[in-house]
Amino acid sequence: MDDEQTYSLYSSYRSVTAPDEGVISVDVSRDTLVDSMTDMSETPIPPDIIASVDNPTENEEQNTKLTLAYERLYEIPKTIVERFSDHIRYLDISHNKITNLDALVFFRNLTSLIADDNPITENCCLPPLPKLQLLWLNRCKISSLYPWVGKLKESCPNLQYLSLMGNPAAPSYFNGGTFYEYLQYRLFVISQFPSLNHLDDRKVTDDQRTESLRLYKRPFFERMVKSAGFTQLNTLVNTSVSWNTFQNKISTFLGKDKPQNRNLLI
Incomplete structure (x- = not known):
């Protein structure tokens, strides 16, 4: 997205004068957040926001x-x-009711985003954030890993830290997933982000990256999709499906049983 397009979006964003449903506006002069819908009429602005307004050069970090x-x-x-969009690098919007992250397109210098505990689903796509290195989306409502992860890769190609724990699309023992499902989920996500150093609560190892590329190397899937007789796979690749459906169909296609004696360090 070039500067002209961003400026156009920004102008459109500012030109809306009618109050948004459920959006809390900010009255800095009164140090309050004012909600236009709910019973919460006023809430104090967090102290760090006030400090950054009153002392813009006191503490650069x-x-x-x-x-x-x-x-x-x-x-x-x-x-x-x-x-704040011009200079904010670390943004925490966790524990809210946010479902749309389009406004982040104006945070050009954002390197860390914490958005835990929001009703964000796989239909929410992040805008281009090439500088983003850390993204936490724990305990949201993301139920389909594919093709959402591919879109996330396009928006945030330089992620180094990603955490999706507590989402239906991230199987684990805590939400009823098996070890095999967790393993396949982990390797698939790792395969999409070459610079990823940490996924969820564990560091990405060299063995995991090697295995992820072997299993989910992109040209392999492209060849399968383009080959004759793979109508079902083509549909699978281009629609949102649950992780169970995805890994089961891939396993069926490959004609392989679940690995029993793999020695992958998780």
Whole structure:
């Protein structure tokens, strides 16, 4: 996205004068957040926001961090975008009601995003964030890993830290997933991000990266999709499906049983 397109989007974003449903506006002069829908009429602005407004040059590192956690937001307020998007690198919007992250397109310098405990689904696609290195989406509502992860890769190609724990699409013992399902999920995600160093609560090892590329190397899937007789696989690749469905159909296609004696370090 070039500067002209971003400016056009930004102008459109600022031009909306009618209050958004459920969006909390910011009145910096009164140090409050004002909700246009719910019974919560006023909530104090987090202290770090006030500090960054009152002392913009006092602490350069602190001025790049913005926390909006536990504010019952339905989206990132326009006033926040206008005031902070140019210089914020660390943004925490966890524990809110946010389902749309389009406003992040204006946070060009964002390197860390914490969005845990929001009702974000696989239908929510992040805008281009080439500088983003850390992304936490724990305990959200992401139920389909594919093709959502591919879109995430396009938006955030330089991720080094990614955590999706607690989502239906991230099977684990905590949400009823088997070890095999967890293993396949982990290797698939690793295969999509060459720079990923840490996934969920564990470091990405060299063995895992090697195995992920062997199992999920992109040209292999492209050849299968283009080959005659793979209509079902083509449908699978181009639609959102549960991880169970994805790995089961791939296993069926390959004609292989689940590995019993693999020695992968997880």
